[in-house]
Each structure stands twice: as C-alpha cells, then as structure tokens.
Amino acid sequence: VMSKDIELDNIVLRKLIESDVPQILDIWRENNLYEGLYTIQTFATCDPDGFYVAYDLNEGKLDIYALDFFPFITKKVIGACAGPKSNENIAFIGLYCIHKDYQGLGLGLKLFKKIREHLGDDINIGLGAVPSQINTYKEKAGFQVEDIHRMVVFEGKAYGSEQLTQEIDGIFVQPINDTITERVIEYDAGITKYRRDQILRLTFNEPMSIAMAAIRIADDTIAGFGCLKSSNIDEVINGPLYADTSSIAELLMHNLLHSFHSALENGLIYFALNGTPDSSKLAEKLGLIRKEEVPRLFTKAIPDADVSRIYSILTPNFSPF
CATH class of the missing domain: 3.40.630.90 (Aminopeptidase)
Incomplete structure (x- = not known):
C-alpha cells in the first residue's frame, strides 16, 4: 500500500477489542518496539476506555455477528494509542504506533488526541518521550513537568x-x-x-x-x-x-x-x-x-x-x- 492511495474516509478510530492485540504487537515489532504478549490485555481489562485503535475499512470484512457492537470488524489494524488510568489521579500514555504503510497521514496525532480527550484535564498524565520530540510534548501537548528520573x-x-x-x-x-x-x-x-x-x-x-x-x-x-x-x-x-x-x-x-x-x-x-x-x-x-x-x-x-x-x-x- 502506498500512502497516497489510502482513503482517509475509510479509516475509523474505535476502542480496542481483544482480537486486535496480535495485530498491534505485529506493528510494534515492525517498528522495533516491544511489549509483553499479555500486558495490553491486563491494562485494557482494568481500563477498557483507555485504548484506541485505527482501522482501515477497505482492508476489512463486514462481520454480521459484531453488528451490535461495531458495524465493522476489520482484518486491518493500522495503529493504536493507549492511556490507561493507574488510578483516578494518574494515567500513562503509550502503545503509540502506526503501521509503516500508513505513517505520515496524521493518524498518530488523531489517536493521541482521542486519548487526551478521554482522559480530560483533571488527571495527571505521563509518558515516555522520544528525546527528539521532547519540546513538542512540552510546548504543544501540555507535558511540561519533566521527571528528574529517566x-x-x-x-x-x-x-x-x-x-x-x-x-x-x-x-x-x-x-x-x-x-x-x-x-x-x-x-x-x-x-x-x-x-x-x-x-x-x-x-x-x-x-x-x-x-x-x-x-x-x-x-x-x-x-x-x-x-x-x-x-x-x-x-x-x-x-x-x-x-x-x-x-x-x-x-x-x-x-x-x-x-x-x-x-x-x-x-x-x-x-x-x-x-x-x-x-x-x-x-x-x-x-x-x-x-x-x-x-x-x-x-x-x-x-x-x-x-x-x-x-x-x-x-x-x-x-x-
């Protein structure tokens, strides 16, 4: 898939379901990132509202058994972001990834904003910053407090x-x-x-x-x-x-x-x-x-x-x- 051929109208954001996890872990592996095989499930069980995925409907199939929940369950997870709450006072954002064929389209930012909206402004939110992006997080995303520990x-x-x-x-x-x-x-x-x-x-x-x-x-x-x-x-x-x-x-x-x-x-x-x-x-x-x-x-x-x-x-x- 070339980025220019992707129709953004066919890309949908929705909450994670358990069957998404293997595809997310595959995207992570492609991007040289790692997580435990069942860590996503653990945290999503504790805060199911804190996990969003992006889907390409063109790459998927209508699933008649899932119509009560989502109109489509597709075969193609193309990105994810999560911000589960550890308790009512603190959340941590991670799992931020986009499939390599879909990078550069602004989808990561859309997912990130979805998680920020879900969390609101009253809770303390943390993240691990890519060092080259640290000023962007501080100046544009509101992550102004840097931990003394790395x-x-x-x-x-x-x-x-x-x-x-x-x-x-x-x-x-x-x-x-x-x-x-x-x-x-x-x-x-x-x-x-x-x-x-x-x-x-x-x-x-x-x-x-x-x-x-x-x-x-x-x-x-x-x-x-x-x-x-x-x-x-x-x-x-x-x-x-x-x-x-x-x-x-x-x-x-x-x-x-x-x-x-x-x-x-x-x-x-x-x-x-x-x-x-x-x-x-x-x-x-x-x-x-x-x-x-x-x-x-x-x-x-x-x-x-x-x-x-x-x-x-x-x-x-x-x-x-």
Whole structure:
C-alpha cells in the first residue's frame, strides 16, 4: 500500500477489542518496539476506555455477528494509542504506533488526541518521550513537568547471571501464589504510593510469564518481587523488579532467570529507572547493553514513589512505575 492511495474516509478510530492485540504487537515489532504478549490485555481489562485503535475499512470484512457492537470488524489494524488510568489521579500514555504503510497521514496525532480527550484535564498524565520530540510534548501537548528520573532501557543476553547474589541468609524466593498475593500488593503500594490490585493480580497470572517474591523467613514479610514475561519479539521482558536492597534484587533476578529459560536463551529487556544507581549496576552485572535513555514527562507533577526500590518498572507503556 502506498500512502497516497489510502482513503482517509475509510479509516475509523474505535476502542480496542481483544482480537486486535496480535495485530498491534505485529506493528510494534515492525517498528522495533516491544511489549509483553499479555500486558495490553491486563491494562485494557482494568481500563477498557483507555485504548484506541485505527482501522482501515477497505482492508476489512463486514462481520454480521459484531453488528451490535461495531458495524465493522476489520482484518486491518493500522495503529493504536493507549492511556490507561493507574488510578483516578494518574494515567500513562503509550502503545503509540502506526503501521509503516500508513505513517505520515496524521493518524498518530488523531489517536493521541482521542486519548487526551478521554482522559480530560483533571488527571495527571505521563509518558515516555522520544528525546527528539521532547519540546513538542512540552510546548504543544501540555507535558511540561519533566521527571528528574529517566528510564534507561537495557537489552541483551544475561551472560552474567551467575555473577548475581544467589543466597541471602534469612530470605527465600518463591512463586507468587494466592497465599502471598495480597502481601505483594501491599508491598507494591508502599513503593508506588497507590494500590493497583487488579493490575497486579492479572499481571501475576498472565500466560507465558513468571512472578516471584522474596520473603523474610523471620517475619514472613515481602522484601521484593519481580516478573518475567514473553514478548512480541524473541527477548523476554523483566517488569517489574522491586526490592529493598540490591542484593535482594539480584537474588530475585537470578531465581527468575533460572525459572524461565527463554530469558537466558533469547535475551532480556530491562527498564531501569535511574532513581537508584543500583538498577543500572544490576543490568550491567548481567551483561546487558544500555540501549537508550527515555525522558519521562507529566502534565501536572512528578508522581511520588520510593524510587530507591525500583530496579525495573512494570511497563514503560502504561504505568509510571
């Protein structure tokens, strides 16, 4: 398809449905972008109004079974943008993508505006900015508050996994199950300063993923937790990784990697927040390569969080932490 042949009248914006997700992940892969295979579903379940897609009706088919919901379900998703709310006070915009055949037509901006309209002006909205576009976001889109912390993306083979801490007296690591989920949610809220019960419960139960927690033997309290998940590319995503100390973060990472072998075979993506130097040190110890540093912008204020315990954030697309 050449851009000049595309009829914009046939392009429709609508809310995401679950069957859109594989096509969105394909567009992401074509643009060298990545996300967990089930992360979109997790966040869309929590805030279904926060996800929009663009469709080309010419490339699609009338689906008589879907007439109650949409006049068309098409085969051709051509773009997406999302701004799910983490709670009533904060949302994060991401998943911003347009199929390469449809770029340059202003569709991305239309999707972005749709999400901004949905969110309104009362909520604090964040995003990870392409460094070259930072002034546009600040001056034209209202994202005037720049976080003092940036996200640093690390990627590569975790050749250094055996260099990590493998034992700590008084601490054990176990898969997150129903008996400890509530305590992990409380621990998470102590770091992010808000509760995200549904997001975490769904995250811990995503297919093709693993979630583990570090627990103190003496009092059964949580000392950290982390997840690995399969992505739309070969590499495995680590998000989040939160821990009270760098050695606990290492212990968790070692257990996660050795319980999820595709991470060791195919490589790892790690979203450090440079609020603690230890987050980057852990990635470097693993042998991962620093790929990019992403400025984080907000419309109202930098959200409060205990960044000293954040090693890798949950997702750079839908969540500030």
